[in-house]
């Protein structure tokens with residue numbers, strides 16, 4: 001389906017569905033791409049003036065992680081991530097990939113693919129209730145969706161960590177909204193020097209100020225950054241349809257406001273959104289927020305921002 005709005009200078013957004021929940025303890029998020037495609041997401045993107053095309057939806061070879069041992073889980077998730085990385089890398093130059101999971105394990109493919117497009121590692125804002133920075137040796141749950149950030153940073157089993165493409169630079173990587181982690185993954189990010197804006201700090205300073213700092217981190221040093229949004233970062237009383245809800249999350253309206261600043265960033269190169277569970281969203285309330293996040297981030301760049309607003313100054317007045 002190609003959707004063309006009278007989009008003026010809108011970026012051309014290419015949507016890739018990643019219908020894989022092999023990293024999660026529940027298969028529900030595998031159905032997110034098909035549910036969102038037929039829900040209000042595409043209509044909201046049109047209304048926001050986004051020139052978007054749904055390119056493809058990728059499926060894994062297996063559709064359950066039941067009864068697989070760790071080696072098999074790593075190989076199956078790694079195989080899917082490799083396919084996804086290749087698909088992202090193969091999108092035409094100049095388009096903005098929007099990858100819709102699936103669970104967060106898919107990220108180990110998405111951002112290697114984005115790095116292959118750029119020719120170097122992208123900066124990355126990782127919005128999440130969790131740190132997703134375990135390896136197969138430190139995981140408590142055994143779930144691969146608790147590992148992708150470590151893998152992208154080059155840590156852990158090669159099935160996930162050695163997917164073709166540049167390894168993330170910890171100095172240009174940050175996490176926003178974390179409030180539930182195990183000691184080993186926190187220690188790993190500390191050792192690597194990844195900045196974690198935990199939920200306490202978001203509450204104390206406000207999301208806008210934290211987001212501004214995050215932009216400074218990921219935009220330093222090299223051109224090109226992306227954003228990976230795990231929906232469990234949001235307060236679950238307003239966005240409950242996720243696999244691993246954690247109380248005390250980000251206010252979704254504040255997130256919409258922050259994401260709108262991405263429109264002013266010419267170096268914003270890719271968006272990923274993961275962990276939506278349509279089976280937990282009978283009224284479509286969570287899907288409504290997803291559409292609002294996507295439209296906020298991907299809407300047309302304001303004319304006045306063409307070159308002058310490299311720093312999104314309205315966000316950075318703290």
Ligand SMILES: NC(=[NH2+])NCCC[C@H](N)C(=O)O
Pocket residue numbers: 103104105130131132134139140141142143145146147180181182230232243244275
């Ligand atoms: N993508 C996610 N929802 N990750 C949750 C991870 C939770 C926990 N730290 C684990 O490793 O199992």
